[in-house]
Amino acid sequence: MSYTPASASYRPLSSQRLHEGVVQQIVAQIMSGGLVPGASLPSEAALAQQFGVSRTVIREAVRMLVSKGLVVVKHGSGMLVQPSEQWNYLDPLVLFEHLRVSQDKTVLNELLELRRIVEVEVAALAAQRRTAEDMQTLYKFVEQMRTVIGDPRTFTRFDIAFHDAILAIARNRLLAQTLRPANQALYVARLISSQRYSRSEASERGHEEILSALEKGDPQQAREAMHRHIKQFEDDIHTILAPGFSFDVSDLAHELD
Incomplete structure (x- = not known):
């Protein structure tokens, strides 16, 4: 050969x-x-x-x-x-460089679909299983996000911490592990969204709606709030990653080790 x-x-x-x-x-x-x-x-x-x-x-x-x-x-x-x-399309450099060159969003759509399926149901479980201590943790993350809306990287880290906390509150280890291989790609997608569009305020409002549903212990309301929040993110990322986008994922390499 x-x-x-x-x-x-x-x-x-x-x-x-x-x-x-x-x-x-x-x-x-x-x-x-x-x-x-x-x-x-x-x-x-x-x-x-x-x-x-x-x-x-x-x-x-x-x-x-x-x-x-x-x-x-x-x-x-x-x-x-x-x-x-x-190729490992869940690797952020591979995923977003492939997307930039080919404009084929198939893998990105599959990634977003995976997140939506898992996190919407996780929110419902968290509404049923959260404790007073769990709610204090979530309130802390939401308050921290309010103070750093103008700092996309720090906001994104608190955003991830908030969603990771909900995964933990659902108390299902297998569900929590389902998203683990996609974490880096989702981090980059969140960061792109928060940097290119002023979406942090809208994201923060979505977190407060989720928090309210969890506080009430209402699984259906938690599902709906999480679905709206994730759908808004999906719409944003598709708008941002239109043909000709030039976000340099390589700038984030030092944060993805």
Whole structure:
């Protein structure tokens, strides 16, 4: 079996986290079709020379590319680009770079659907199982969100903490674990939404509606409040990720380790 040699060229790096810069450029080449499935990457030494980094940096970058399902290392054949069926679309860099290049929202829609199915029913369970101490925790997160509406990253972290707390309050460990593989991709989607549109205030109002339903112990009201909240987020993210969007997911790499 023969392999197509890669013809991509790369820019020297000056970042402190050099391996991330290597990964970002190679991912962009793969997603754009510059490196097709079955193509072989240049040797470790050649990549180190092109990027202007050490071979240790290249090894770490290759390790990350393998973990994303983009590259496989074969003895005697070198580093080969994997078929798209092997790519980890729940990896934020893979998901959003693929979306930027192809405008195919199928995987994004599946991710949002997964979240909606799980979190709507989780809210109903939480309404039935919450304790006074649980409610104090949720009130604390909502209050913290009110104070940082102008700070998208901090708001997003409290937003995630609020939803994670509801998952814990539902007291079903398997449901809580269902969303775990998607956490990083959902984090990036939330952050994109809060940065590009002034959605933090609307999101915060949604949290207060959910909180009110949980306080009343009303499962149906909790379902409806959570559904409205998630639907608003889905509408926002689809509007933001219209053709031509240019959000740089690589800027978030240091937050996703």
